[in-house]
Amino acid sequence: MSEVLLQASGLRLAFGGVKAADGIDLGVMKGEFLAIIGPNGAGKTTFINMTTGYLRPNAGTITYDGRRITGMSPRAIVKLGIARSFQLPQLFVEHTVEQNIALAVASRDGIWSPLTPLLRPRFRDEARDLLGRFGLSAIADTRADALNEGARKLADIAMAVALKPRLLLMDEPTSGVAASEKMEVVETLARVLRDAAVTAVFVEHDMDVVERFADRVAVWSQGRIAALGPPTEVLNDPAVQRDVIGIERHA
Template sequence: MSLLRVTGLSKSFGGLTAVDGVSFDLAAGQLLALLGPNGAGKSTCFNMVNGQLRPSAGSIQLDGHELVGMRPRDIWRLGVGRTFQIAATFNSMTVLENVQMALVSYERKLFGLWKPARSWHADEAFSLLEQVGMAADANRSCGVLAYGDVKRVELAIALANRPKLLLMDEPTAGMAPKERNALMALTRQLVTERNIGVLFTEHSMDVVFAYADRMIVLARGKLIAEGDADTIRNDPRVQEVYFGTGKTFQPRAALNHAAAPTNQGALQ
């Protein structure tokens, strides 16, 4: 059974159709990459799954629960975590306090003036930091961390609601190659240990081909290809629209009669 099932998802802004009838599934324990050139509809699709945008049409189901119409915080409480392209942490707080605040929010704890927030969920917060390799920095301010370490803290925060589904928006943006691989290897480990489904967007193709189990590719709001790394590398629509010039979008029938593109090196 699919953890996430998206069916006929569409979003229009006035006369502009940003996402047009997109459907896909994601299983628990799987990393699914959402790819496409700028303007393909990735962010719009992502934000509809998260509840930040309401679809014009379509269905988004998590474990059989319909998410369309739900508020982002309610979707979060159902078990959908998220990280952002620009890491979002409180620089004035310690690493531990950042994770504690996420846990306090999830547990809906009301605390009195006689018991400060820093006393809540310290052990659980420290455990999450251990899982992402940041326990040694628990008492440091987030404002002094290297960017790669901030992304790890953000991942710990995203795990605070015990997610079934993790949405990761450009998780390795701004990171050096070594940091990118370390973060994605950690994500893969957590996916396996926790049986989480991950939907992520990413521009670094080395990361995508190394870590994604499956990929879906959008162009001009439409789903044009899906499959594993070999399938995506060899799909003529992907080569032309995403990895090629980015100027041509044709239905499969038209491409079947066209000459094969010559820029396959971009996919190797």
């Protein structure tokens, strides 16, 4: 049986009268790719925010590799080996792609100066290596604000991978990416992350991406997990097709 890397137990969080998490219990297995699907407002991003320290649950616990991380700061959680990417890429738009990655590499070492990482060869060398793995070498000297959405997404996730996480949480990695580029983007992500033995949790609305790349699928509904299992089982569930997949395809 696979080893549990992340365990959420009894997570509850409400915003006023809205229950964003209503008793979430979920174990993420080491080495797996877990997709989270569900309609807007179901609590998917809230789960990522609680796991990465941006929100604190009202009740429940989150443990990572056997250590309780509930309520820890985002920076402390990153140091333990958990990284994330956002629905909207968080890039330094005035810098080149290589410079963005170099800044991320330096931050892993506790260096936050905006200039030092750009002057030290070891940071830039590691950045170039990572860009090669993501297939981004050709745009290394391109400013981030000149990238198309697919390249922006890859560069944003490359910055997260530069932190050398064991667990990466991605919020809609294909959001805004042209349909013709989606599969290529996700294939690149899957190859890099599996080669680096990174466990991945990703929120996704494209069911073709989920079916092709997820090892398991968790369905969120009104702050709860409505279904959990292999993609073929979950995506063929009549209730999921009616309540989730129908919504996604209509959208």
